[in-house]
Amino acid sequence: MNKVSNIQVLILCGGLGSRLRDVIKEIPKPLAPINNTPFLTLLLNFLKKRGFRNVKLLTGYLSEQFEELYKDGSELGLEITYSVEKFPLGTGGAIKLAIENSTETHFICLNGDTFFDFDYKLFESVYAGETELNKMILRQVDNATRYGSVDLNQNGFITTFMEKNQDCIPGLINSGVYFLHRSIIEHIGEGKVSLETEVFPKLVELQKLVGIEAAGTFIDIGIPDDFNKSQILLKPYFGD
Numbered sequence: 001m002n003k004v005s006n007i008q009v010l011i012l013c014g015g016l017g018s019r020l021r022d023v024i025k026e027i028p029k030p031l032a033p034i035n036n037t038p039f040l041t042l043l044l045n046f047l048k049k050r051g052f053r054n055v056k057l058l059t060g061y062l063s064e065q066f067e068e069l070y071k072d073g074s075e076l077g078l079e080i081t082y083s084v085e086k087f088p089l090g091t092g093g094a095i096k097l098a099i100e101n102s103t104e105t106h107f108i109c110l111n112g113d114t115f116f117d118f119d120y121k122l123f124e125s126v127y128a129g130e131t132e133l134n135k136m137i138l139r140q141v142d143n144a145t146r147y148g149s150v151d152l153n154q155n156g157f158i159t160t161f162m163e164k165n166q167d168c169i170p171g172l173i174n175s176g177v178y179f180l181h182r183s184i185i186e187h188i189g190e191g192k193v194s195l196e197t198e199v200f201p202k203l204v205e206l207q208k209l210v211g212i213e214a215a216g217t218f219i220d221i222g223i224p225d226d227f228n229k230s231q232i233l234l235k236p237y238f239g240d
Helices: 039-049 063-070 090-100 120-129 182-187 195-205 224-233
Strands: 008-012 054-059 079-084 106-111 114-116 134-141 149-152 158-162 171-181 209-213 218-220
Touching: 008 039, 008 090, 039 063, 039 114, 054 063, 054 090, 063 079, 079 090, 090 106, 090 182, 090 195, 114 171, 134 149, 149 171, 158 195, 158 209, 171 182, 182 195, 195 209, 218 224
Parallel strands: 008 054, 008 106, 054 079, 134 209
Antiparallel strands: 106 171, 114 218, 134 171, 149 158
8 A cells, every 4th residue: 555654745834824913923824933843843843753754835925934944854854845826826726836836646735834633544545546536634623613614425525514603513624634636726726716615615516525534633723822722732742
């Protein structure tokens, strides 16, 4: 069986981080300090520990800060390259740009402000089969209010993305971790495109998006409350 760790990892790092602007200033959100260590450094070390080596950072806002800090990745024992937006492309547009300039067939894609410690071997059955299906890792949470939730059919295909609402109810949420086939770019238009609200609904209609529930330490540092929580939650991963 092919090893998932051989796949190139795309990390979305181009967002403006406006909701954290009062907490961090003049640095991109993925570089927000977790006990004085950039969040992205923790994430990169986590990936290295699990066997990944080939990483591409999808940057835009303050992109030079990433290149100054990580260079070619050799100091972390990684091979890091960059896909830089000249103007905002959204999550879908950023992924399209990165894939178009790559020769790879499969990719693992992560959000640069989200940490999820789950078993990446969950992707291996798809990788071995060379299928064009795309997979989304889902996480069960007690309160899906902030995220919206996902419905699956009996075969594991995602059928519905339910919008965020004010009710505090549990649900399966999009964790921001994806296994993508390069054919996904056929469903991404030109310019600024949202992966979450424009591309994934198309894949749902075509039955090309499978959901996999996984458990493990999870946090999205995109809002001040969770950024503050991450200072404690991610302590076990220092030196990981």
